[in-house]
Amino acid sequence: MGAVLDMSELSVGYAGTPVCGPITAQAAAGEILGMVGFNGAGKSTAARTIAGKQPMLHGEVRVHGLPVYEDAIPFRRQVAALFDEDAFFPSLSLREHLQLIARGHGLPDPDAAVEAELDFFALRERANAVPASVSSGQRRRLLLASALIRPSSLLILDEPEQRLDPAMRERLGERIKSYADDGGTVLLVTHDPALLLATAGRCLLIDDDVREIAPERAAAEIAGR
Ligand SMILES: Nc1ncnc2c1ncn2[C@@H]1O[C@H](COP(=O)(O)OP(=O)(O)OP(=O)(O)O)[C@@H](O)[C@H]1O
Secondary structure, three states: OOOOEEEEEEEOEEOOEEOOOOEEEEEOOOOEEEEEOOOOOOHHHHHHHHOOOOOOOEEEEEEOOEEOOOOOHHHHHHEEEEOOOOOOOOOOOHHHHHHHHHHHOOOOOHHHHHHHHHHHOOOHHHOOOOHHHOOHHHHHHHHHHHHHHOOOOEEEEEOOOOOOOHHHHHHHHHHHHHHHHOOOEEEEEOOOHHHHHHHOOEEEEOOOOOEEEOHHHHHHHHHHO
């Protein structure tokens, strides 16, 4: 089977200057590829480039053989992403956010899907509140639910553990694994050794020289920092 995510000598950065070494790696259906590295190593820049949110400098990245282009519907249909940006409709409740996404993506039973996510992310009690009046962790859960409620075949998660309590981190790990068990591909940028170990089958170390390392070694290095 061909790679879902295929990066070849992919160079990422700003104003023509790379932030890390070129990335060559593939991920197939059902694989969870971790991405680790020090603060400022270039992980978010790489993830944002793969998600089509900023232009690449050189090289190539393809999703299902398609060039990365966020405005293209066939690309957007395949790729769900979570970044550290709070983008909410201030006057819509948490439930209404999820309803909008579920309907926009044409889910067959949007209401049932919304209620399932509210339960999974323990948001039911605050489902009728607007984003400004819930906690930062609850807003983060809404963003995760927003990424996971919609259909996709590639899930890009940039430090999804941020602001989650330990129990929710564990649940998130299980959810990421079941996404991959169902055939999805995951790119997981993380500083959480437990989440990495619980999920990733392979791992890239982002640095001046990008290379693949075993998730166990990556987790030990993160834990030892
Ligand atoms: N919009 C930007 N313009 C110019 N440089 C940027 C921009 N955003 C980030 N950088 C720089 O690019 C480098 C890589 O940043 P990036 O956010 O990709 O790192 P990271 O590995 O995700 O770090 P962290 O673990 O702290 O989240 C850093 O030196 C950062 O200061």
